Amino acid sequence: MRCETAFRLILSECLEEVAINHAAVLAGDPNALHHTRIALTRLKAAIAFYGPMVADGEWTRLKAELKWLSVFLGATRDLDVAIENSKGSPEERMFRTARTEAFEALKDTLQSERYQQWFDGMWDWVGSGPWTTTQDRRAAQRRAVPVAVFHARRLARWHQKLCQKSRGLQGMGRNKRHRVRLASKRLRYAIEFSEGGLPADEYASWRIVLKHLRKGQQLLGELNDDEVRRELVESADARELRKRKRKAKRRKEHERKRRSHLLRRAASVYRKVAG
Template sequence: MTLAASPARERVVRPKRPRHLSEAMRCETAFRLILSECLEEVATNHEALSSGDPTALHQTRIALTRLKAAIAFYGPMVADSEWTRLKSELKWLSAYLGATRDLDVAIENSKGLPEERMLMTARTDAFEALREALQSDRYWQWFDGMWDWVGSGPWTTRQDPRAAQRRAVPVSVFHARRLARWHGKLCHKSRGLQGMGKNKRHRVRLASKRLRYAIEFSEGGLPADVYASWRDVLKHLRKGQQLLGELNDDEVRRKLFESADALDQGADEGKAGHQRVHERKRKSQLLRRAAAIYRKIAE
């Protein structure tokens, strides 16, 4: 159960600052800049999100996904007990954001259909729960805790030689090595995409997002010719992520209808059967296109 934050409580306004990575920049500096950008995006969208704006919701989720990708990218350098606690709180927040966003997508894909009203009602309930979370002390403690952790968390003061070395590695060296590793892992995971189950396919989608954001983070931190080759990969990643996203949206929408017995209530058996045939055909087409994209990524 969450507690409502005091209406009189004033928030500290942190000025937005541009992110400029350079090849010689230390990894600890780059990490702080990237995470600050993500948190500033969350802060920028907070008021509109609390008012129910679907675009602000989408942008907040992207910012938090980018935040998690950056933390995973820098891995051992920033892993500590405080992040473990903050990660648990982020999971709590993401559950509310995800439930509302899933309904927004389902509503957009159901315009003019009988189930649209049912989805709108569910969205109202989900958003009320999200707004309560956004106005709670628990949320603000997490948000302020993230800023404190980025600036002065336990990871910043580890004195062992290996930890100090990780913080001091130049961006150009670390990013080149890390991007190559993540790219190799994605290529391995995406093999046989057309025959994958939804869980493995979901992991490919998550790995795609992370690599995409890692490449975007690396702009300015790699030599121009090196980054140019990653830009080609980025172009394919965006296409692949879109296709896998459409597959995921279809799956979420189908689950929402099944949980509400929407097919039984709003369609006869013949119509439902026709819908299943259409869904299988669409899934096959999307998977075929996605598999072709991921083959290009692996080239």
């Protein structure tokens, strides 16, 4: 199979998954939202994996729109995870209230013309985007490379990069650790994309790596969930503090006006007393 064909199949599968879950996401189903985010993450991983042969100006535009969409998907999904991890705690009610607000914004996004144009544009790009007709000889040669050859080379490169990035993991700050987690996801999905495209004996060694990646992704994911939950609580506390300050300011202004009003009336009365 040529790389061009494999790329189209992978992205079509991702977009179909988004379409299948669309109605359920709009109905508020947390699982459908989760599957949608996974599908879009796989889509981005596939485009990065095949990047040398498919990157073009239209993808740059579509990628910016996907980033816009991901903000709304991510905000609601973060709250779903926080709710799940806060069952019975004082924060659960707060997270559910915030989830309602975030979900309304997500619904507006998914029902917007902008979203529909992005989704249709993705299908058009996969089928007949500029990358499919570019006359660049090197890009055309890359698209014609057999999957087994390209995947073997690309997986080895991504694996090497992840090994370098993950050194000193325990001493890393959050941003670097986040980059390791994203690189792990991408490599994991790339290995999954490669099943059936690589010889069985060659894929067997990647299957072992895949097993470890899934475990590592789970652990780093749990750590990230804890950090996001803490940020959500801190953000809610900060909003509550601002709300209290605004309320105190309004109360103080009200008291000032009332005091001024009462003093004016009292002064008027005492002027009458003085004759």
